[in-house]
Amino acid sequence: MVMNEFELIEQLIRGFGDLTKADFIATGPGDDAAVVNLPDDQQLVVSTDTLVPDVHFPAEARGDLVGFRSVAINVSDLAAMGATPLGMTVAMTIDSLASDWIQQFAHGIAVAAREFNVKILGGNLARGPLNITVTIQGSVPNGKALLRSQAQIGDDIWLTGTLGATRAFLDERTNPQSSIETLLSRQDTCAVARYFLPHPRVEFASKIRDVVHGAIDVSDGLASELAHLTKASQCGASISLNGLPVWRGLNTMDVVGPDDSYEVLFTANEGDRPQILELALLTYTPVVIIGEVVADQNVSYTLDGESVIPQTGFDHFA
């Protein structure tokens, strides 16, 4: 049976079940807008990200994997702010409703929503070339958001996780036919799994809120994001790439440029190292110090004692 737009939307909302319900949701999907209660003394944190086939995912990718990825990259922006996800809207244009792809996609959205504890507030469905825009809302206690503009001279520069899984995946160019459930258990070892199912550091980032100065999502590549952070903080950075955790099989210089790893780059006082390491252990988050914030408004990189210049970030229109 081919459903019309309204029937499909109703079926999807029904399928999402408790993912559309929470104490903070006064009115969920199905009205002109969703109505949300915010807890006292919290600030709302809002971000949006669009995914287009063959730019943000291979056009032939399974719907469930694309669905998960669409949510995860938005969650990643909240993680980089130290915010806790609350809800999201999912706007999608697609050529036809008569495809299993939408059902798979909705399943991926649901798996990610459960994984990151983010509720589904609503969405939009219209005809057009495939395009997915997720807009996410989260919260932080008043004044506690992690900003890219707050790095301080002398700070350690920290990075979570490993860079290069995207590059490894794009090099392989495999088209995974595995289900989301199969891939979810392989995020640490399988580039395909890591590419489609990034796992933003939400819990860790919220726990380090009190000690972090500057923070940014590493979604366009380390060099690009570090340039954004130092520019916003009116400072520079001195980076040693020797300790950089690199996806197996890749070279360091391969992963410093364009690479969407959805890890968090953050800066903090040297005196807070013990606390950060303890919170990293507690939340199973690999972290490493890759350099220092400096006064000179320039970012310098060294590898094996030599000065190197990485390729800068991904420009969609380059």
Added chain:
Amino acid sequence: MVMNEFELIEQLIRGFGDLTKADFIATGPGDDAAVVNLPDDQQLVVSTDTLVPDVHFPAEARGDLVGFRSVAINVSDLAAMGATPLGMTVAMTIDSLASDWIQQFAHGIAVAAREFNVKILGGNLARGPLNITVTIQGSVPNGKALLRSQAQIGDDIWLTGTLGATRAFLDERTNPQSSIETLLSRQDTCAVARYFLPHPRVEFASKIRDVVHGAIDVSDGLASELAHLTKASQCGASISLNGLPVWRGLNTMDVVGPDDSYEVLFTANEGDRPQILELALLTYTPVVIIGEVVADQNVSYTLDGESVIPQTGFDHFA
């Protein structure tokens, strides 16, 4: 000069100026996410709408007109909830940055943001077929949102404004080359102006919050939206089309079906007529009573004493 993505984003944010600043905005565009303070005892209202060329606007339309329309149709969803706009994110995919169209589009966004007093919280820019998704955040006092599920049997059914401007515009199929400023003064008389520059009833809707029972945005056409409202409220409606305000040159039956007029349909107790009419006068809002909420879960229409059956709403995929 052709700018890259980041330069263009910076230039756009700079151009938006005070439209990115407000007491409630702790962090605006430029970080991983925006941070928003909500006033006490308010609920957050969230909605999203996508626009695709040749579905939601003619592909050849000027960027400023499309920009205004993108904001207005989102504001309309808030109006139908009785909410006051706070901020929005604008996500856009486009084939090339090297076009005046984006600058025009940003101007249209800015004019609408000023018109509806909604601030710009952030956005996303990526390469792809033209697609615009605006996600809007507003607020209502706790428990005061106007819901489509709250119509009560015996209620008057009210409608703001006039239906049919979209139909009139699509019949004309003119491609306006007038600037947004020229068209803004012609919304009441010119179908093109009304199509591109809808003027949601934000102020009126927020003022009638205490007396309205059920409410819905008439963005898919009267018959379709009335079906949604009665379904959500588990009731029916008896509608007399004789008093329906119709765009000049059109017939009543032309405008009851698919038509995106961005007016508000709402229901209220008969005893509240004087108050509603007074608030309508105060806010220069044309209103009319078009029928009554009935217990029988069916919507019946009469015109000149005869029973009529309108075409139902717009299905993007039909």
